[in-house]
Amino acid sequence: MPSKLGPHFIGTPGYDRWQAAGVRMMKFDPSSLGASEQVPPGILVVGKLDQQEENIKLTDWKALMNRGKSPAEAAEDRFEAQRNIYVGKNKPRVDRYQRNSRIDIWEDDNEVVPDNPQEAQWFSEYNIEMMKHYESIGKKRANFNFATGTPDIRPGEDDDIWPHLLPAIRYARDNGHYLALHEYMGPYADL
Numbered sequence: 738m739p740s741k742l743g744p745h746f747i748g749t750p751g752y753d754r755w756q757a758a759g760v761r762m763m764k765f766d767p768s769s770l771g772a773s774e775q776v777p778p779g780i781l782v783v784g785k786l787d788q789q790e791e792n793i794k795l796t797d798w799k800a801l802m803n804r805g806k807s808p809a810e811a812a813e814d815r816f817e818a819q820r821n822i823y824v825g826k827n828k829p830r831v832d833r834y835q836r837n838s839r840i841d842i843w844e845d846d847n848e849v850v851p852d853n854p855q856e857a858q859w860f861s862e863y864n865i866e867m868m869k870h871y872e873s874i875g876k877k878r879a880n881f882n883f884a885t886g887t888p889d890i891r892p893g894e895d896d897d898i899w900p901h902l903l904p905a906i907r908y909a910r911d912n913g914h915y916l917a918l919h920e921y922m923g924p925y926a927d928l
Contacts, residue, residue: 756780764844773839783879784840785847786819786833797849802859812866819845834874842915843871844879850888857888857901864905868914879917880909 752772755763764783765773773782801811821830834843845867851857864880871878881902891897909916 765840770833770837770840773837776839781842782840783842783844784837786843786845798846798860798863799849799851799856802856802863808859808862809866812863812870815845816867816870819843834876840876842877842879844882844917846880846882848882848884848887848919850883851898851901853896854898854901857898861902861905865908868905868908868912871914872912877914878909879915880905882917882919884919 752775756776760780762781762783763773763776764785766785767787770784773784776782798811798815801814802808806814820832820834822833822836834840851860864878868878868880888898890899906916908914
């Protein structure tokens, strides 16, 4: 299986160098999604969306859960909020998904970890609903996006959240979606 490791661009520095190196995957952040259109066929392209964005009334999954939203309601809210790009006052919003057609996989949650089994079960259901939304537009989703070392793995302990995430993991596996982890390396990993 080809590697799915590759650079995460914040802006577009080094794009030509990475492409010349033969990377098999490239990830673009919200400020550089448009550069993804330059990526040639054969390279997997991930588009990262904002966790929170005031102009489009976007907030994270846990905030929606804490407001009493069901997993399906929260998924609908986030998917639709992320769709509409705010381009300025008195300007029409732009459909971000259509505008960035080269993106193969969308990553839209960022390092928000369930704190207990109940949250993990809710989060698993939410992830399944989000995958279904992306399927409706012919795209895949990168799920979880946990930070390095999170969440804890506690096999056999009552507070282990991983068993409650299995439904989303299985759905992703069975439907061609992805699981993503944020790992950091390099001389400036602390940045």
